[in-house]
Amino acid sequence: MIAVLGLIVGVVAGFVVRPVVPTIVEPYLPIAVVAALDAVFGGLRAMLDGIFDDKVFVVSFLSNVVVAALIVFLGDKLGVGAQLSTGVVVVLGIRIFSNAAAIRRHVFRA
Amino acid sequence: MSDADGGKGPGELPPERPTGGSGPAGEGGAERRSGSSGRPDGEGRDASSERAGGADAEGRETPDSRRIQGSSDESAKGAHGAGDGAGREEGEAAASSSAQPGTGTGTGTEPGGERTGRQRLAAAVWPPRVTRAQLIVALLLFVLGLGLAIQVRSTSENSSLRGARQEDLVRILDELDDRTKRLEDEKQSLEGQRTELENSSDQAEEARKQTRQKARQLGVLAGTVGARGPGIELTITDPGDSVEADMLLDAVQELRAAGAEAIEVNNVRVVANTYFSDSAGGVSVDGHKISPPYRFQVIGKPKDLEPALNIPGGVVQTLRKEQADASVRASQEIVINALRSAKRPDYARSSAQ
Structure with a gap:
């Protein structure tokens, strides 16, 4: 519950406060958000499986974000930033779907 | 969460299971455990291997997780029986390969109701x-x-520019710069006029002066006054009598596009409503019959006009293809003396004050 509140507060704060993102970070924000979404879905699934561990969640959340941003950064340096970020989004999207399927099985039993 | 390093999970998972003890290996436990951890991308493996690995986590987390795992045995069995075919198959395969002893012990000792994923979700939320x-x-x-x-x-926000590519952005920026410069120039000249009007001792005289100047400028465009200035001379000779009106029109249009300000051809002034038509032995311009060679006197920037005529596939090349010959000569002093009477419009009236 607290976690859901945290998400809501974050979204509201983002829209209301309008923080300025540093230009250096800006290109990596979308990818980082998708990676974090992946981590959250994984965490939700783990919770439904009854094996949720906050430590694992924190580590995987942060490492997901960092690795995703790193891949895009590297891609930009190599000149294949657009393609590589597409690849990252595709991979993360697949994982989000498979996690969502597991969650669905738990919640709807179907 | 279900990380890329989930691959290490299967390697570490079996060692964890036996540590749980060699108690009664409940079939339900085996089924449930592997049912949840046997899914493709190994979230469960990741988490449990993490638990097994971290000494810190071991003491704290394991009993709790045991309890949850154990307590959900029966309900999970029901759920799997109800429909999770894929999970069950994998589960049974895993159960036969490695016995699942640990969780069974938990079931007996730990209190706690049967909890499905749905119940866990509800419990976590409220x-x-x-x-x-x-x-x-x-x-x-x-x-x-x-x-x-x-x-x-x-x-x-800014969606139109955000999606644009870099070169497009550069082009847009250039265009904006050009436009700014043009507007700045215009502003400066207007400000100069205003200052002159304000400072002039005889304001009416100054206004008349500016009006006359403007009338002369417009007269050059309308062809009612003579003009002089730098420009080019285009001479088209036509030994084969093959030049037709449309070629001359093309030449005029090309010159205008290149910034010609005043044009005269064989002593006929070319203005906005000039027309060309074919006639025997030559071309008629505004009803005046002219015959070769056609001599265009053009005032404008020679550096723009000359290449405009000479570009590949342009006026000069086309004429040469038609056995005519065209020569362009730049000159610093072109004089246009041909005039044209201003025609008073019948219907259009100036809307300016």
């Missing part, structure tokens, strides 16, 4: 509990929400 895990997750989700909101907001 009543709200302030635990370390909840707070940490809340913090991370706050960050996620923040990033999400920022990204959504910045994507919805």
Whole structure:
């Protein structure tokens, strides 16, 4: 519950406060958000499986974000930033779907 | 969460299971465990291997997880029986390969109702509990929400420029710069006029002067006054009598596009409503019959006009293809003396004050 509140507060704060993102970070924000979404879905699934561990969640959340941003950064340096970020989004999207399927099985039993 | 390093999970998972003890290997336990951890991308493996690995986590987390795992045995069995075919198959395969002893013990000793994923979700959502895990997750989700909101907001703003590629942006910037410069020039000349009007001792005289100047400028365009200035002379000889009106019109249009300000051809002034038509032995311009060679006197920037005529596939090349010959000569002093009477419009009236 607290976690859901945290998400809501974050979204509201983002829209209301309008923080300025540093230009250096800006290109990596979308990818980082998708990676974090992946981590959250994984965490939700783990919770439904009854094996949720906050430590694992924190580590995987942060490492997901960092690795995703790193891949895009590297891609930009190599000149294949657009393609590589597409690849990252595709991979993360697949994982989000498979996690969502597991969650669905738990919640709807179907 | 279900990470790329989930691959190490299967390697570490079997060692964890036997440590749980060699108690009664409940079939339900085997089924449930592998049912949940046997899914393709190994979230469960990741988490449990993490638990097994971290000494810190071991003492604290394991009993709790045992309890949850154990307590969900029966309900999970029901759920799997109801429909999770794929999970069950994998589960049975795993059960036959490695016995699942640990969780069975937990079932007997730990209190706690049967909990499905749905119940766990409900329990986690309500009543709200302030635990370390909840707070940490809340913090991370706050960050996620923040990033999400920022990204959504910045994507919805300036959407037309945000998606543009770099070269497009550069072009747009260049165009803006050009436009700014032109407008600045115009502003400066207008300000100069204003200052002159304000400072002149005889304001009426100054106004008349400016009006006369303007009339002369417009007269050059309308062809009612003579003009002189730098420009080019285009001479078209036509030994084969093959030049037709449309070729001359093409030449005039090309010259205008290149910035010609005043044009005369064989002593006929070319203005906005000039027309060309074919006639025997030559071309008629505004009803005046002219015959070769056609001599165009053009006032404009020679550096623009000359290449405009000479470009590949342009006027000069086309004429040469037709056995005519065209020569262009730049000159610093072109004089246009041919005039044209201003025709008073019948219907259009100036809308200016």
